Amino acid sequence: MTTVLSRLLVEPAPLAWFERQSWHPWLVVGLVCVGAFVGQLDATIVQLALPTLGRAFDAPLQEVSWVALSYLLAFAAFLPIFGRLCEMFGRKTLYIAGYAIFIAASALCALATGFEQLLAFRFLQGMGGALLGANSISLLVATISAGQRGRALGFFAAAQAVGMSAGPALGGLIVEGLGWRWIFGVTVPFGALAMVLGWVALPRTAAGGAGKRFDWGGALLIGPAIILVVATLNHLSGRGAGSPLIWGAVVAAAVLLWALVRRERSTPSPLIAPRLFANPAFAFGALAVMLAYALLYGIFFLLSFAQDHGYGESPAQAGLRLAIIPVAIGLSAPFSHDVKLWLGARRIGPAGMLLCLLGLAAFALAASWPADHRFLDMPAFILAGVGIGLFIAPNNHAAIAAAPADLAGAAGSLLNLMRVLGTSLGVAAGATTLAWRLEVETGTSGGWMAANAEALLAAFRSSLPVLGVLALGAALAAWAAAGGAFGKAPPRREG
Structure with missing residues (x-):
């Protein structure tokens, strides 16, 4: 089996002309950044379009949420599988295959004629995204010299931040101006260009363990x-x-x-190293990652319906307002280390989640006075974004520092998996809570489209405590991770 796969996954050599250029490593960085941008763009652009898709397919909350969940679950389920296959058989061919699957599935999503078709194509799109995610940072690290690696990883993080920030705003403009199908088609040209350039420019990668058992x-x-x-x-x-x-x-x-x-x-060759969870500090750090991203995407889900159906915002207006959260994350995250030095390693996580709780309270106030919601929810967007921006990097560093040195790579991959799993749980929690509260507020099971704006905003407001529980859980988990899980703080590996 491994011999057959090795033959199928033979990597094409890059063009010699590209390899001779001094800027060739930065071209590789650019290609990897395109994948990071497209992945984050897709994650947030779909959140904004969920109410429109619900109307287009006459789908209740739990069903329309699967437009986001089918992608996320495929990504989460296949990420560790593809990560191991790439270690065994090399990364270049599989990375290019990830682009091919992603853009083909994106085009099929845009052409879908039924709801079940759309879900199937979104699942396929998630598989392509998992192939990209399993290879991106490894390709970057293998290509760039150690002295330039920090700068390259900074570009990678920036591409993710730009994709996440652009998603809601771009999605709103596209849905309003061109229709929902174009939110899937917009990523196709980016992916097609990256796939062609990747074929001719990405270096060959060495298979690290074709002899290992899968x-x-x-x-x-x-x-x-x-x-x-x-x-x-x-x-x-x-x-x-x-x-x-x-x-x-x-x-x-x-x-x-x-x-x-x-x-x-x-x-002997597990997909997920159990030894990582034997360290309580890492286990709590991973739990905090999952809960923080569940909070973030739970907010995105609930706000998409509140802005659209509750406040009557157009898709373009709603998208521009939702974009405030990822922009605030991107602006505050670079300062999280300085804030950690000021507050202390154990306080930065709870402080970030305290800002999120204040943001949730402001969202509840805005829903109580919908006529003035724009003045009230603006600080809520900022508080939630800054809180998560201050939370993520220090918590990730605490978790990675607690992991055994020989499992640092596996720890990073597992945190990425927990991020995607948290995103899935946040969407699911938002959908099930909002549907439940709508039934309570209306006294019927007529669904969100039959509810008036007042009922939906009341359901939105009474759903926010569930997100508050996620924030409290993330704060406690981050506090435990930074403190070595109630014991001596783990030694820090800086860098």
């Missing part, structure tokens, strides 16, 4: 386990906590997770 058991268990957990949470309000189907899904998810843990502990 963890087929873990690969077969991880996807169904993640999908069952998120699907159960997403449909909890529709089925009810006492539903036999919900309880069956909970039991099945628990069995799959137990089998996955047992498998990863027993295999």
Whole structure:
């Protein structure tokens, strides 16, 4: 099997002319940054379009949320699988294949004629995104000299920030001016250009372990386990906590997770290194990553419907306002280290989440006085963005510093997986909570499109405490991680 894959994944040599140029390594950085930009753009551009897609396909909240979830779950389920395959067989061909799958699936999403088709193509798009995510930083690090690596990683982070910031604003303008199909088509030319340039410019990569055994058991268990957990949470309000189907899904998810843990502990080449979770500081740091991103995307989900259906904002207006959050994240994150030095390593995480809680309170006030919401929710956008911007980098550093030195790469990959899983949980939590609160406010199960603006804003306001619980959980987890999980603080590996 490995011999067949090795032959199929033979990497094309780059053009010699590119390799002779002094700027060739920075061309590779640029190509990787395009993938980072496209991935973040897709994640936030779809959030803004969910109300429009719900109307287009007459879909209730739990169903329309799957437009985001199908992509995210495919990304999360296949990221560790593709990460291991790339280690074993090389990265260039698989990275180019990731672009090909992503742009083909994007075009198919734009052409979808039914809701089920759109979900299937979004899942395929997530697989392509996972191939890109599994290779991007590794290709960058392998190409750039150690002295220039920090600068290159800064460009990579900037590309992600620009993509996340541009998503809501660009999505709103596209939905209003061209229609929802174009939010999927807009990434196709970027991906096509990057794929062609990648073929002729990316260097060959060395396969690091074609002789290693692939963890087929873990690969077969991880996807169904993640999908069952998120699907159960997403449909909890529709089925009810006492539903036999919900309880069956909970039991099945628990069995799959137990089998996955047992498998990863027993295999010599696990997809997810169990030794990482043996360190409480890393485990709490990873939990904090998941909860912080669940909070962020829960906010995005709820605000998309509040801005659209509650306040009656046009897609363009809603997109420009939602863009304030990622812009605030991008502006505050570079100063998070200085704030950490001022407040202390254990206080920076709770301080960031305190700002988020204040932002949630401001969102609740704005929903109580919808006529003046623009004046009230502006500080809420800023507080939420700055809070998350101050939270993410210090918490990630605390988690990576707590990981064993020989597992630093695996720790980074796992934090990326927790980020995507948190995003999925945030969307699912937002969908199920808003649907439940709408039923309470209206007294019917007529769905969000049948509810008036007042009922939707009331449901939005009463959904915010769930996000507050996520913020409190993230604060406690980050506090524990920075303090060595209630013990001696772990030694810090700077850089």
